[in-house]
Amino acid sequence: MILIIVRIFSYRFHPIVCEARLVCHYTTWSRFRPDEAAFQIDDIPGKLCSHVVYNFLGVNETSHQLELLQPEYDIGERALERFAALKEKYPQLKLLVAVGGWGHGGAKFSEMAKFRERRNQFIGSVVKFLHHYRFDGIELVWLYPGNFDRGGAVEDKDTFLYLVTEMAKVFREEKKHWEVIVQVPLDVSRMAAGYHQDALCQEADHVHMIGYDMRGWWNNFADVHSPMTARPHDLMVQSFEKVNVGDGVDDWLEHGCAPEKLVLGVALFGRTYLLDDPFDNTVGAVTIGAGDPGPYTNEPGYLGYCEFCQNLTSSEWTQKWDDVGMCPYAYTETTWIGYEDQRSLEAKINYVKRKKLGGLYAFSLDLDDYRGECGDPFPLTRFLSRYHDETKVKEWHIFSSTTENNQSNAK
Numbered sequence: 001m002i003l004i005i006v007r008i009f010s011y012r013f014h015p016i017v018c019e020a021r022l023v024c025h026y027t028t029w030s031r032f033r034p035d036e037a038a039f040q041i042d043d044i045p046g047k048l049c050s051h052v053v054y055n056f057l058g059v060n061e062t063s064h065q066l067e068l069l070q071p072e073y074d075i076g077e078r079a080l081e082r083f084a085a086l087k088e089k090y091p092q093l094k095l096l097v098a099v100g101g102w103g104h105g106g107a108k109f110s111e112m113a114k115f116r117e118r119r120n121q122f123i124g125s126v127v128k129f130l131h132h133y134r135f136d137g138i139e140l141v142w143l144y145p146g147n148f149d150r151g152g153a154v155e156d157k158d159t160f161l162y163l164v165t166e167m168a169k170v171f172r173e174e175k176k177h178w179e180v181i182v183q184v185p186l187d188v189s190r191m192a193a194g195y196h197q198d199a200l201c202q203e204a205d206h207v208h209m210i211g212y213d214m215r216g217w218w219n220n221f222a223d224v225h226s227p228m229t230a231r232p233h234d235l236m237v238q239s240f241e242k243v244n245v246g247d248g249v250d251d252w253l254e255h256g257c258a259p260e261k262l263v264l265g266v267a268l269f270g271r272t273y274l275l276d277d278p279f280d281n282t283v284g285a286v287t288i289g290a291g292d293p294g295p296y297t298n299e300p301g302y303l304g305y306c307e308f309c310q311n312l313t314s315s316e317w318t319q320k321w322d323d324v325g326m327c328p329y330a331y332t333e334t335t336w337i338g339y340e341d342q343r344s345l346e347a348k349i350n351y352v353k354r355k356k357l358g359g360l361y362a363f364s365l366d367l368d369d370y371r372g373e374c375g376d377p378f379p380l381t382r383f384l385s386r387y388h389d390e391t392k393v394k395e396w397h398i399f400s401s402t403t404e405n406n407q408s409n410a411k
Contacts, residue, residue, distance in 0.1 A: 019050065019388070019391050019392050020352070020357075020358060020359035020360070020387070020388060020391040021050045021051060021206075021263055021358055021359030021360070021361070021388070022048070022049050022050050022051075022359055022360055022361070022362070022384055022385055022387070022388035023049065023050065023051040023052075023053060023096075023208070023263060023359070023360070023361035023362070024044070024045075024048065024049035024051070024052045024053070024361070024362055024364070024365050024381065025052070025053045025055055025098070025361070025362065025363045025364035025365060026041070026044055026052055026053065026054055026055060026083070026364065026365055026366075027039075027055045027364050027365075027366055028054070028055065028056075028070060028073060028074075028079065030296075030364075030366035031073075033296045033366075036371065037295075037296055037371070039365070039366035039370060041079065041082045041083055041086070042082075043365075043366075043370060044086060044365060045365070045377075045378055045381065046086050046089060046090030046093045047090060047385075048378065048381050048382060048384075048385040048388075049093065049381075049385070049388075050092075050093070050094060050359070050388060051093070051094040051095070051096055051136075051361075052083075052086065052093060052094075052095055052096070052365075053095075053096045053097070053098045053139055053361075054080070054083050054095070054096070054097045054098065054135075055098045055101065055364070056069060056098050056099065056100060056101040056103075056104065056141070057069060057074075057097055057098070057099045057129075058099060058100065058104050058108065059099065059100070059104075059108040059109055059112050059122065060108070061107075061108050061111065063121065064111070064112040064118040064119075064121045064122050065121050065122055065124075065125035066099065066122065066125040066126050066129055069104075080133050081133070083095065083133075084133045084134055084135065087134070094136040094137075095134075095135045095136055096135060096136060096137050096138065096139050096179070096181065097129070097130075097133075097135050097137075097138055097139070098138075098139040098141050098183075099126075099138060099139070099140055099141060100140060100141035100142050100143065100183075101141050101143070102143055104141075104143075105143075105150055105151050106142055106143060106144060106145065106147060106150035106151040106152045106156070107150075107151025107152075108151075109140075109142040109145070109156075109160075110145070110151060110152050110153050110156050110159075112163075113156070113159035113160060113162065113163045114153070114155065114159055116162070116166075119159075119162060119163050119166055119167075120166070122163075123163075123166060123167050123170050126138055126167065127170060127171075127174060130176070130178055131176075135178075136177070136178060136179060137171075137178045137179030137180065137181060137205070138167075138178070138179070138180060138181065139181040139182070139183055139208065140163070140164070140180070140181065140182050140183065141183045142160060142182075142183075143183075143185075144185060144190055144193075144194050145157055145159075145160040145193070145194035145195065146190075146193030146194035147190070147193065147194065152193075152194070156193075156194055157193060157194050157195065157196060158196075160194065160195070160196075160200075161196045161199050161200060161203070164180055164182060164200060164203045164204055165199075165203045167180050168180045168203050168204070168205070179205040179206065180203070180204050180205055181204060181205060181206045181207070181208055182200060182204045182206075182207055182208065183208040183209075183210060183265075184200075184207055184208070184209055184210065184252075185209075185210050185248070186209050186210060186211055186214065186243075186244075186245060186247075186248025186249065186251075186252075187214060187242075187243050187248065188242045188243075188247060188248060188251045189239070189242075189243075191251065191255075197251075197252055197255035197256070197257065198255045198256035198257070201252070201255070201256060201257035201258065201261055201262075202256075204261070205261070206261050206262075206263050206358060207252065207257060207261055207262050207263065208263050208265055208361050209248065209249060209252065209262060209263065209264050209265055210265050211226055211245045211248070211249075211264050211265045211266055211267075211348070212225055212226040212265060212266065212267035212340075212363070213225055213226075213267070213271070214226060214227070214243045214244065215227075215240075215243075215271065215338070216271050216301060217271065217272065217273045217274075217287060217289060217290035217291070217300070217301040218301075220286065220287055220288075221233075221284050221285060221286060221287055222273045222275065222281070222282075222283060222284065222285040222286075222287050222329070222331075222336040222338070223283055223284060223325075223338055224271075224283070224322055224325050224327035224328075224329055224338030224339070225267070225270075225271040225338055226245065226266065226267055226327060226338075226340065226344075227244045227245065227322065227324070227325030227326070227327060228244060228245050228246055228324075228325055228326040228327070228347060228348070228351065229244050229245070229246045229247070229324060229325065229326075230242070230244055230246075230247065230324075231283065231284075231322070231324045231325055232324075233283065233284040244325070245264070245348070245351070246351075249262065249264065249351075249355065249357070253355070259355055259356045259357050259358070260356065260357070260358045261358055262355075262357045262358055263357065263358045263359050263360060263361050264348060264351075264352055264357055264359075264360050264361070265360070265361045265362075265363060266340060266345060266348055266360055266361070266362050266363075266384070267339075267340055267362075267363055267367075268304065268305050268340065268362055268363065268364060268365075268367040268368045268380050268381070269297070269302060269303060269304045269305060269339070269363075269367045270302075270303050270305070270308060270337040270338060270339030270340075271301060271302065271337065271338055271339075272290065272291025272292070272300075272301050272302065272303055272335060272336065272337045273287035273289070273290065273291055273301070273335070273336045273337075274287055274288050274289045274290065274291055274334060274335060274336075275287060275288070275331065275333070275334060275335065275336050276288045278333035278334065281318075281331040281336060283322055283325070283329065283338075285336065287336065289301075290302075291303070291335050291336070291337065292335070294307035294308070295307065296366075297367070303337065303339075304366070304367035304368075305339065305340075305367055305368055305369055305380060306366075306367060306368060306369045306370060306371065306373065308337060308339070309369050309373065309374035309379075310373060310374055311330070312330060312374075313374075316332050317330045317331070317332055318330060318331055318332075321343070322338075326344055326347040326348075327339070327340065327344045328340075328341050328343065328344055340380065341380075342379070342380065342383045345380060345383055345384060346383075348360070349384070349387045352387075359388070359391075360384055360387070360388075362380070362381060362384055365378070365381065368380045368381050
């Protein structure tokens with residue numbers, strides 16, 4: 001009698017999902033808009049995004065811990081709790097909190113990051129926050145390390161890296177899969193003062209690249225603020241030769257960043273200008289200040305897509321396309337605006353695909369046509385979401401195996 005061992009392998013198959021990010025931003029101040037224009041947490045279209053970011057919390061200048069900038073809303077009106085509850089409605093959604101921002105400045109970051117003890121205090125408060133509200137990570141929006149005009153110091157470049165490295169280590173120890181994300185400019189002239197690019201990319205989970213606001217009314221010439229590449233007039237002004245999406249992204253890649261860690265930011269708003277000469281309306285035309293503020297954003301030189309999309313169908317406005325910058329612009333006799341539309345967003349999507357980047361982030365939901373005044377609600381976000389959906393490619397791979405030993409007797 002011979003004993004034969006027969007091994008039968010039964011395999012369990014699971015899909016590996018290769019998904020690019022579409023990170024959306026929620027701004028708390030948009031709730032102050034009048035009447036039906038107020039943008040609330042319930043208005044967030046969680047199905048369209050992979051992540052949503054709560055903007056902003058800050059750094060306390062005395063305790064150096066995470067600070068609520070509007071406790072009457074964050075806590076008093078339970079905004080953070082209601083934001084966290086989005087996961088119940090959208091189980092696939094990841095939630096992040098952004099700390100800093102333009103209005104916050106850099107001085108508080110600089111002072112907090114200067115000493116290890118202060119960094120530990122800040123990181124500890126972040127851990128406590130993430131545990132309490134069940135968020136999935138933090139986005140550090142320090143604008144900009146090493147910039148003296150923003151309250152920075154020479155040592156910021158080093159201490160920013162220390163902060164990110166130490167936070168990532170603590171997060172790993174917590175075993176919660178929390179993410180450390182840094183928001184960075186694409187203006188290569190800022191790199192030397194503030195960013196150890198290669199090391200930051202190794203330590204951070206993702207790098208959110210600001211692919212907009214590279215031009216504005218403060219430059220005194222009309223231009224799209226998110227050009228894909230340099231144009232002839234950029235080459236004539238040395239300070240703008242490399243200030244565009246393509247050169248900025250390439251700079252981070254050339255400094256050792258893995259492309260899948262890089263997330264390109266796109267704007268759902270336009271930058272506006274007052275023309276000096278109504279007959280000179282090309283890209284690069286001389287301007288004399290900022291365009292009028294919009295009814296919702298209320299900031300000169302700045303309009304949300306929701307504030308100007310109706311203008312684009314008016315005979316008063318002439319629409320044009322920048323063939324090199326790959327962005328639209330429009331003008332009247334007095335006003336000029338550079339912005340993003342579906343055509344320019346498609347160009348950026350194709351660029352992200354070519355470069356194999358980790359995805360896109362859009363700033364911000366309340367600047368899109370969220371009430372559908374010009375058609376379906378959230379037209380730009382929906383367009384970006386189509387790209388996000390296309391990346392959800394399921395590839396079946398063997399995940400694990402089980403072995404059953406059957407013994408049988410053969411005579």
